[in-house]
Amino acid sequence: MMGQWIYNICLVLLVWSLQKANIELSFAVATFVAFISFRRKISKQAALLMSILFLLIIIGARTILNPENDYYLYIKDLIYFTRPLIVLMAGYFLVMRFRNSMTFLNILVLMGFYFAFMHLLSFVIYFSIIPSHTSGIRNIFGRYNHVETVALFLILCIRDLPVKKTRYKLIYQAFLACLILSFILYFSRTMIMVVGLATLAYYGYLKLNRRGVIALVVIGILGGAFALFLKNYEPATEDAGIVDGFLLKIKNSVDESFSVEDVDSRDFDRRTLWQHWRAYEALKVYEEAENQNAWFAGQGFGSTVDIGFEARLDGELTQHLSLTHNGFAYIFMKTGALGMLIYFLAVLYLYLFSYSPRKGDLADMGNNILVATTFYILITTFVVTGIFKPYDMAMLLIGGAFAYKQLRTSEDSDTGN
Numbered sequence: 001m002m003g004q005w006i007y008n009i010c011l012v013l014l015v016w017s018l019q020k021a022n023i024e025l026s027f028a029v030a031t032f033v034a035f036i037s038f039r040r041k042i043s044k045q046a047a048l049l050m051s052i053l054f055l056l057i058i059i060g061a062r063t064i065l066n067p068e069n070d071y072y073l074y075i076k077d078l079i080y081f082t083r084p085l086i087v088l089m090a091g092y093f094l095v096m097r098f099r100n101s102m103t104f105l106n107i108l109v110l111m112g113f114y115f116a117f118m119h120l121l122s123f124v125i126y127f128s129i130i131p132s133h134t135s136g137i138r139n140i141f142g143r144y145n146h147v148e149t150v151a152l153f154l155i156l157c158i159r160d161l162p163v164k165k166t167r168y169k170l171i172y173q174a175f176l177a178c179l180i181l182s183f184i185l186y187f188s189r190t191m192i193m194v195v196g197l198a199t200l201a202y203y204g205y206l207k208l209n210r211r212g213v214i215a216l217v218v219i220g221i222l223g224g225a226f227a228l229f230l231k232n233y234e235p236a237t238e239d240a241g242i243v244d245g246f247l248l249k250i251k252n253s254v255d256e257s258f259s260v261e262d263v264d265s266r267d268f269d270r271r272t273l274w275q276h277w278r279a280y281e282a283l284k285v286y287e288e289a290e291n292q293n294a295w296f297a298g299q300g301f302g303s304t305v306d307i308g309f310e311a312r313l314d315g316e317l318t319q320h321l322s323l324t325h326n327g328f329a330y331i332f333m334k335t336g337a338l339g340m341l342i343y344f345l346a347v348l349y350l351y352l353f354s355y356s357p358r359k360g361d362l363a364d365m366g367n368n369i370l371v372a373t374t375f376y377i378l379i380t381t382f383v384v385t386g387i388f389k390p391y392d393m394a395m396l397l398i399g400g401a402f403a404y405k406q407l408r409t410s411e412d413s414d415t416g417n
Contacts, residue, residue, distance in 0.1 A: 007097045008107065010036055014090055014396070015111045019147050021390040027079050030086040037093035046092055046402035052346045053085045059335040059342075063300030073322045074302030077334060080323075081301070084387040084395045091399025101362060101407050104400050105154050106162045112151020113175040116182035119145065123185070134187045141185065146393045148183055149191045153372065155179075156195070157202040158365065193379050198372035206375065207354045278383070281307065281321065282329035289332065298336030305333055327381030330388065343381075350374045350398070366404030373398050 010033040017029035042050070060081055063069060095104045122141055123130065131137055154161065155176065166172050183191065200206050205215035273280060285305045289295045304320035311318065324330045331339050351374040353367040376394045380386045387395055 004097075004099055004103075007037060007094055008103070010090075011094055011104065011107050012111065014087075014094075015108065015147055015393075018087075018391055018393060018396065019111075019115060019145065023076075023079060023083065023390040026390055027083045027086065030083060030090045033090040034086055034093055037090065037097045039093055039096055042092070043402055043406050045405065046088075046399070049346060049349060049398070049402070050085055050088065052342060052349065053088070055342050056331075056335055056339055057081045057085070059297055059339050060301045062297070063302060066300065066302070069302040070304075071302065073304065076322065077301035077303075080385075080388045081334070084392070087392075087395040088399040088402075091396040092403045093399075095400045095403030096406070100162075101404065102158075102160060102162055104403075105158055108147070108396075109151045109154050109161060109163050112148045112154075112179055115145050115147050116151075116179040117175065119148075119182040119185070120178055137185065138187055144186055144188050144191060144391070145182070146191070146194075146391050148179060148186075149194050150393045150397065152179060152183055153195050153198050153202075156199050157368070157372070160361075190379060190383050194376050197375040197379065201354070201375050202368045202372040204354065204368075206371075278325045281305070281324040282326045284308065285324060285329040285333045289336065294336060295332075296336050297338050298332060298334045301334060303333060323385065325384060327384060327386035327388065330385050331381075347374055347377055350377070362404045362407045366401040369397055369401035369404070373401070 014026075014029050014033050017026040020026070057078070060077060064074065091104070095101065098104055119142060126140065129140070131140065155164070163172060183195075197206065200215060200219075204211065206212055284307050286295075288305050289298065292299065302322075304322045305324065306320055309319060324333065328340065328343075331343050335342070350370045354371040356363075356367045358364050373394045376397075377386055380389060380392065380394070386392065
């Protein structure tokens with residue numbers, strides 16, 4: 001049997017590759033880790049989710065013989081859709097291989113501490129060039145870190161983390177402070193929403209029962225009050241400071257994702273269009289699917305959407321996009337309404353674990369993590385491509401959670417046999 005240090009290194013490499021946000025790198029590392037830690041036995045519940053994800057791949061891959069295919073884009077889409085399944089398997093196999101069942105979650109938290117420390121260190125090193133506005137800070141020091149997001153979520157929810165029981169309490173508290181400060185300095189709406197809703201879901205406050213309804217009412221009231229505040233508050237648009245810049249970003253969130261208003265893409269000055277870019281991309285996807293009668297099963301892997309003009313994205317001029325910011329539009333473009341239905345089925349399947357009977361500490365923890373990932377996935381699919389985003393950590397958590405559901409509460413010995 002392979003030494004435990006190998007599995008520790010594998011998990012560190014996998015988390016590092018996900019944070020690098022390179023789809024090919026994380027796919028290769030996840031495939032290697034899944035191979036190294038492979039087990040022939042997989043739980044029926046995990047296998048069912050894997051089958052649902054595999055259906056999405058089959059629907060998108062059907063266009064392989066299309067003579068008009070751009071096979072570079074086809075392979076790229078195939079990797080995007082296959083990688084979540086491989087990451088899930090890697091997380092599942094790793095937890096089943098660790099002798100101490102909590103090693104998996106503990107390493108995720110330690111990696112979060114590492115990235116938080118490095119993030120804050122960059123502020124110290126480049127202190128003299130720190131901008132006075134949020135967009136400049138994010139451009140220089142980073143826009144997100146989902147490893148830190150997951151680490152903060154786990155600290156808030158998992159009471160038996162070994163790192164919490166360390167003898168070196170002062171060091172732990174120092175790193176926790178680093179994590180919280182670093183988390184704040186990303187000024188990421190998505191990260192804040194993921195931690196907030198995932199934590200509420202973990203503790204059962206988003207379950208459809210009396211307590212869940214009360215929680216939803218409270219969230220609705222607070223959200224409505226904040227929305228009313230933003231409606232009446234006009235953040236500075238010129239030379240906006242850190243606070244105004246962040247509030248302006250939040251205020252524009254809904255319009256950017258869901259409203260195209262009277263945008264004219266033919267207008268040379270497209271500053272108005274950029275404020276509604278996610279919604280505009282999605283609109284073009286749905287229009288093209290309707291024109292090509294591809295709404296049921298999508299256009300398949302290798303397809304693109306014509307946005308109507310050449311835009312400079314990632315430093316290159318392009319008119320035909322193979323990826324969109326909105327995850328639902330991306331799924332619809334590749335797999336159509338059928339793929340959307342299957343995707344929602346996978347999310348619903350995860351949410352239904354909130355109604356699983358209580359069986360013991362590890363199984364209950366696994367169920368709660370699965371429910372929390374439901375909201376992680378929904379949030380990130382609205383603003384980015386969800387589980388298909390290169391830095392997504394939800395599938396790694398899901399794989400580990402399914403493994404925890406199999407382990408006995410007392411099992412803290414070798415789980416590799």
